[in-house]
Amino acid sequence: MVEVVEHAPHRLPCHGFEPHEYNFMRDVFHLICDGSNTLDNGISDAASMWIAKAVKCKPKKLQLEFSYYQGLTVPDSLYICDSLEELYIRLGCGAEEHIFEPEEVYLPKLKRLHLSGFHAFDYGMEKLHYGCPVLESLSLVHFLLEAQDIFFGSLKRLSMTHCCFDYLDFSVSSPDLEYLFINECSIDCISSNKMPKVIEASIIFNRENVTACDVISSLFNVEVLEITVPYLSGLFKQALQNSLIFPKLKRLTLGHFCVNCAFGTFTSLL
Structure with missing residues (x-):
């Protein structure tokens, strides 16, 4: 039809x-x-x-x-x-x-x-x-990407859902980005940089071998943050070692993997 x-x-x-x-x-x-x-x-x-x-x-x-x-x-x-x-x-x-x-x-x-x-x-x-x-x-949804990075200088909102990336060192670089949504993407590591204006982010992974610290580290000005990743406490311990804090964070949502976390580990980040 x-x-x-x-x-x-x-x-x-x-x-x-x-x-x-x-x-x-x-x-x-x-x-x-x-x-x-x-x-x-x-x-x-x-x-x-x-x-x-x-x-x-x-x-x-x-x-x-x-x-x-x-x-x-x-x-x-x-x-x-x-x-x-x-x-x-x-x-x-x-x-x-x-x-x-x-x-x-x-x-x-x-x-x-x-x-x-x-x-x-x-x-x-x-x-x-x-x-x-x-x-x-x-x-981008159900998108197979054999590219090393995503870069758009004017981009303000980026959403990636159920995407697969061929490069292990895939990165996102958008200096004016304000909103970032990553949901169930098949990749071991996503690095991001030059995103100082991101104020709202949602990072959702169910795979245990995903390393999300590079993404989290770039969100230092975020105001609204949703995180669902395995081993969240380990991720935040690594963030603490890198002296990461979220001075502007107003709302934090933790997904189902996070219920058993040692909350004291990351209270100092807020």
């Missing part, structure tokens, strides 16, 4: 996306393709045609949702649509991974981007970096 929604005044269902005022008869294109593994190329070709036609109308907000995308081609014209301010693409399952490899990225007005179900390499992320100069909110 292919459903085209020309005007749909509801907020996008992902972290970091806020409701915005648009002329929904003219500025918004929303395409839902709900199928199964029997989805044939005819439907995929029709969906690709709708996307190409929508791009020609210069929308401000474009939302694509595919439960199955075998044979789907996302036209390169989508990534050079200079009118877009908000782009949401969710890909379900498919016969092959959908590689993020546009020929060119030129989205000079894009402020909010959500990508789900992609596989990206360094060159794809580099094109995003240079092609989205005013990007403020980036959300």
Whole structure:
């Protein structure tokens, strides 16, 4: 089933996306393709045609949702649509991974981007970096990332959920970042730096071998902090050894791994 929604005044269902005022008869294109593994190329070709036609109308907000995308081609014209301010693409399952490899990225007005179900390499992320100069909110879900870092100088909100990273020394560097959300990402260590403006962060890991101290150490100005990681007391002991304190912290939420922690270990951090 292919459903085209020309005007749909509801907020996008992902972290970091806020409701915005648009002329929904003219500025918004929303395409839902709900199928199964029997989805044939005819439907995929029709969906690709709708996307190409929508791009020609210069929308401000474009939302694509595919439960199955075998044979789907996302036209390169989508990534050079200079009118877009908000782009949401969710890909379900498919016969092959959908590689993020546009020929060119030129989205000079894009402020909010959500990508789900992609596989990206360094060159794809580099094109995003240079092609989205005013990007403020980036959300990655079920994202396989073979890149060494994420860097956007204008980024204020970063959300990563169920992402896999190929580099062991993966890092996040965004000097204007204010909100950081990391949930169940498959990686042994995430390092972060140059994020002095982060005021709200949520760090959730269930894997016991995850080292989150580098991320925690970069949140020295955080005001709202949620943490769910195994061996929290050990993490905070390491933070204490590095003379880490949270002088501006106003609200702290500890996840289910934290109930047996020695709370005295990290009270001095507050």
